[in-house]
Amino acid sequence: MTQYFIRRLLESIPVLVGVSLLVFLLLHLIPGDPAVALLGERATPERIEEVRDQLGLNRPLYEQYFIWIGKALQGDFGETINGRIPVSKELRNRFPATIELAVTALIFAVVLGVPIGIISAIRRNSLIDTVSMFGALFGVSIPIFVLGLLLIFFVGVRLKLLPFIGRLDPDIELEKITGMYVVDSILTGNMKALKNALEHLVMPAFALSTIPLSIIARITRSAMLEVLNQDYIRTARAKGLRSYRVVMTHAFRNAMLPVITIIGLQLGALLSGAVLTETIFSWPGIGKWLFEAISRRDYPIIQATTLLIAVIYVAVNLGVDLLYALIDPRIRYSGAE
Amino acid sequence: MDTVAKPVALRPTFREMSSRRWESAKDFLKRLWRSPSARLGGLLVIITVSLSIAVPLLDDYDAKRDNNLSAKYKPPDCVYQWIAAKFSDTKEDDVAWNDVTCDYPFGTDINGRDIFRRVGHGMSVSLRAGVFSVAIALTVGSTIGLVAGFISGFLDSLLMRIMDIVLAFPSLLLAIALVSIFKEGGLEKGMFAIAVTQIPRYARLARSMSISIRNQEYVTAARSIGTGNGSMLLHHVLPNSLAPLIVQASLGLGTAVIETAALGFLGLGQRPPHPELGKMLAESQVGLASGKWWLMFFPGMTIIMIVLGFNLLGDGLRDVMDPRLKK
Numbered sequence: 001m002t003q004y005f006i007r008r009l010l011e012s013i014p015v016l017v018g019v020s021l022l023v024f025l026l027l028h029l030i031p032g033d034p035a036v037a038l039l040g041e042r043a044t045p046e047r048i049e050e051v052r053d054q055l056g057l058n059r060p061l062y063e064q065y066f067i068w069i070g071k072a073l074q075g076d077f078g079e080t081i082n083g084r085i086p087v088s089k090e091l092r093n094r095f096p097a098t099i100e101l102a103v104t105a106l107i108f109a110v111v112l113g114v115p116i117g118i119i120s121a122i123r124r125n126s127l128i129d130t131v132s133m134f135g136a137l138f139g140v141s142i143p144i145f146v147l148g149l150l151l152i153f154f155v156g157v158r159l160k161l162l163p164f165i166g167r168l169d170p171d172i173e174l175e176k177i178t179g180m181y182v183v184d185s186i187l188t189g190n191m192k193a194l195k196n197a198l199e200h201l202v203m204p205a206f207a208l209s210t211i212p213l214s215i216i217a218r219i220t221r222s223a224m225l226e227v228l229n230q231d232y233i234r235t236a237r238a239k240g241l242r243s244y245r246v247v248m249t250h251a252f253r254n255a256m257l258p259v260i261t262i263i264g265l266q267l268g269a270l271l272s273g274a275v276l277t278e279t280i281f282s283w284p285g286i287g288k289w290l291f292e293a294i295s296r297r298d299y300p301i302i303q304a305t306t307l308l309i310a311v312i313y314v315a316v317n318l319g320v321d322l323l324y325a326l327i328d329p330r331i332r333y334s335g336a337e
Numbered sequence: 338m339d340t341v342a343k344p345v346a347l348r349p350t351f352r353e354m355s356s357r358r359w360e361s362a363k364d365f366l367k368r369l370w371r372s373p374s375a376r377l378g379g380l381l382v383i384i385t386v387s388l389s390i391a392v393p394l395l396d397d398y399d400a401k402r403d404n405n406l407s408a409k410y411k412p413p414d415c416v417y418q419w420i421a422a423k424f425s426d427t428k429e430d431d432v433a434w435n436d437v438t439c440d441y442p443f444g445t446d447i448n449g450r451d452i453f454r455r456v457g458h459g460m461s462v463s464l465r466a467g468v469f470s471v472a473i474a475l476t477v478g479s480t481i482g483l484v485a486g487f488i489s490g491f492l493d494s495l496l497m498r499i500m501d502i503v504l505a506f507p508s509l510l511l512a513i514a515l516v517s518i519f520k521e522g523g524l525e526k527g528m529f530a531i532a533v534t535q536i537p538r539y540a541r542l543a544r545s546m547s548i549s550i551r552n553q554e555y556v557t558a559a560r561s562i563g564t565g566n567g568s569m570l571l572h573h574v575l576p577n578s579l580a581p582l583i584v585q586a587s588l589g590l591g592t593a594v595i596e597t598a599a600l601g602f603l604g605l606g607q608r609p610p611h612p613e614l615g616k617m618l619a620e621s622q623v624g625l626a627s628g629k630w631w632l633m634f635f636p637g638m639t640i641i642m643i644v645l646g647f648n649l650l651g652d653g654l655r656d657v658m659d660p661r662l663k664k
Contacts, residue, residue: 018502029518137374137652141645143595145602145618146637153630272507276599280622291603294517306514310506 004325012318016311020072023307024065027055027299038081038299054078077304082296087304091286095308096179097167098285101277102270104182104205109212110263117220117259121228122247132217139214144273148207148280155203165282167200168193204281208273212266219262223255230254257328264320268313368657375653381646389461398458400610405449408441410624413631415442444631447623448610452635459612460639462524463601467593467643470528474535474593475586481536482543483574487551487566497544500537508534509596516605523608527600531593542585546578580658587651591644598640614640 030037035051051057055078056064071077077087116136120129156164167181168174174193177184182201185194227233228251236246274287282288286305293301369375412418419437443452481500485493503511508531515530550556556573564572600606601615609616614636621632 014498015501015505018498019505022502022506023514026514026518031519137648138641138645141591141648142641143598143637143644145599145615146633146640149618149621149625149633149637153625153628153633157626157628268507272510272513275510275513276602279603290513294513295604297517302514302517306506306510309510313507314505 001325005322008318008321008325012314015314019310019314020069020307021065023303023310024068026303026306028061030299033057034299038297051081072304072307078300080293080301081298087300090289090301091304091308093179094284094286094289097283098271098274098278098287100180100182100201101205101208101283101285102267102274104201105209105270105273106212106263106266108205108209109216109266112209113213113216114220114259116217118224118247118252120217120221121224124225129221133221136214136217139210139217142210144207144211144276145280147210148204148277151203151207152280162203163196163200164203167197167283169196169200172196204277204283207280208270208277211269211273212263215262215266216259220255220259223258224251227251227255257324260323260327261320264316264323267316271309271312365657369653372653372656374649375657378646378649378651378653381642382650385460385464385643385646388457389464392457393461396454396457398454398612400458400612403448403450403455403610405445408445408449409447410629411441411445411449412629413442413444415439417442443635444629446617446620446632452617452631455612455617456614456635456639459614459617459636460643462607462612463594463597463614463640464643466524466528466531466597466606467590470531470535470593470597471586471589473528473532474589475539475582477532478536478539479543479575479578479582482540482545483547483570483578485540486544486547487570487574489548493544496540500540503534504537506534508592509599512596512600513603513605516600523611524597524606524613527597527606530600531596534596535589535593538585538589539582542581543578546581547574550574550577584651584655584658587647587654591647591651594640594643594647 027034033048033052034055035048035057036043039048039051056067059067075088077091079086080090116132120132123129152164155161163169172193174181174184174190174197175188177187181197182194185191185197233246233251236250237243241250271287274283274285275290276287277283278285278287279291286308289301290305293299293305369379415437441451441453443456445451446455481496485496506514511534512527512530515533516526519526550573556569559569559573597606598613598615598618601613602619604616604619607613607616617636618633618640621629621636624632
């Protein structure tokens with residue numbers, strides 16, 4: 001077991017190095033002098049030289065990489081080109097907002113997707129099954145930004161049910177502890193802020209959750225169908241176990257593996273989907289920040305956010321693999337051979 | 338008395354071959370037709386693809402000259418006008434069927450441009466971009482995968498590690514990062530970026546097919562009569578790994594269309610004033626709060642229609658071509 005863990009951990013190192021190299025090279029793939037490209041043609045020579053120095057552009061490429069990655073590992077991503085504030089400081093402010101959004105979306109997706117998948121599998125080819133599977137296909141086919149705009153218009157503008165800009169109404173005060181407003185308002189016992197934060201969170205989280213929700217529902221259904229055909233399910237039924245018990249303890253536990261994998265994989269979709277969702281709902285997370293940075297060509301921000309998301313993605317996939325091995329002994333034994 | 342048996346041809350004649358092919362194609366289409374999702378998806382794909390080909394051919398559209406400020410923000414007329422009048426509370430709004438005009442079936446935008454026309458051209462652009470990026474990704478990815486799987490060894494490990502790195506990024510994020518490098522060029526760089534992010538899917542799939550085919554008896558047989566690597570890849574490995582690749586391509590087209598539109602939405606695709614569905618959606622945000630729903634509704638529905646078509650078709654194709662994947 002430990003052997004498998006160590007091997008899997010070591011395997012992810014080259015991937016992480018490759019990822020960091022690619023992110024590092026982004027800046028150097030820009031045609032021409034990156035410093036000029038960042039600052040524009042009208043920048044003063046002094047400022048250009050300053051930025052060249054800040055980015056370390058005067059050194060050999062490999063040296064630049066080691067300096068950059070060394071600083072990045074310590075959480076130092078340099079200063080933003082516009083405004084010249086430390087990237088890491090702003091990252092700390094914005095990251096909790098994205099996590100709050102992504103985790104809420106994932107909760108929606110799992111809480112709705114898994115039961116839908118189970119019910120569809122049990123009532124195979126029924127109306128419920130057909131409708132939910134078409135719904136799931138529709139869910140993967142509707143882009144986040146289309147759904148987001150539809151929600152804003154119907155729920156926000158027409159029905160005026162929910163707010164659709166930002167995380168909190170401007171007149172509401174909240175002491176920030178974690179930066180996740182829902183958590184903060186619970187910690188400080190601020191019920192007014194909690195209600196407001198939740199209202200702001202519902203629509204963007206739902207828009208973000210549709211794709212993972214649909215995929216989780218589809219995978220749960222197919223995994224359940226496979227398990228429900230097994231002999232031990234027939235045995236359990238023949239023993240006279242209640243249907244609920246058969247489904248939950250015998251079938252679902254065995255169908256859980258592919259479901260867990262797919263939940264892990266959805267985190268990537270959630271994090272990149274956050275770029276679109278945050279832009280539409282003016283959600284001040286790292287996705288919106290990345291979007292703004294791209295239009296201003298602020299590369300330290302682009303590099304920091306891209307690297308952060310990719311590293312999280314790799315880490316989650318690694319975590320899923322390890323969890324998988326923990327649950328299913330067959331995997332770690334086949335890995336040891 | 339027994340008649341002398343005719344000599345049996347070892348190789349089928351051309352006519353036999355083509356009739357056999359025709360038979361299997363007919364059989365394939367018949368099975369495809371039986372799947373409801375393939376039927377609906379195929380229909381949607383045929384509609385969207387033929388419109389995308391027809392619109393630019395039939396309608397000469399000059400985006401740079403298209404503005405008509407006197408017709409700014411006109412709501413849709415035509416069928417919508419009639420329906421809206423029927424559901425209106427006040428009697429004065431009621432219009433007779435004959436009085437319904439059909440100048441702007443989808444309404445107009447801030448510059449008074451006809452959204453119906455722009456959706457038509459934008460759809461063509463989005464679909465073309467999607468097809469190109471999938472074509473690039475499919476070609477490059479399956480070449481990498483088939484060769485890597487067939488040859489194995491160092492090259493295989495190297496290529497697959499590179500694919501792992503590309504896969505370590507969420508695809509849209511990598512596309513955004515790649516596009517942000519280039520200042521010039523609109524749609525092309527988006528197509529290129531999306532293609533890069535999709536390559537690993539085809540490479541991995543093709544590699545797994547290639548590895549399983551490598552050990553088949555017919556490959557050993559072909560090798561024993563002296564077939565070379567190149568010929569083997571082209572005549573044995575490629576044809577036998579096509580089915581899953583085609584299924585993946587159909588599903589990948591939906592993703593590529595969404596991602597093209599997403600890049601357009603973020604301002605990284607087609608440059609204004611040229612129409613593109615994602616760009617149109619981004620522009621529609623301005624009018625949303627004041628209730629101008631048509632700016633967003635029609636381009637949005639068009640994207641959904643295209644993507645749903647390819648996803649349904651891909652699902653149907655998978656069920657028919659690769660029953661092993663059907664669960």
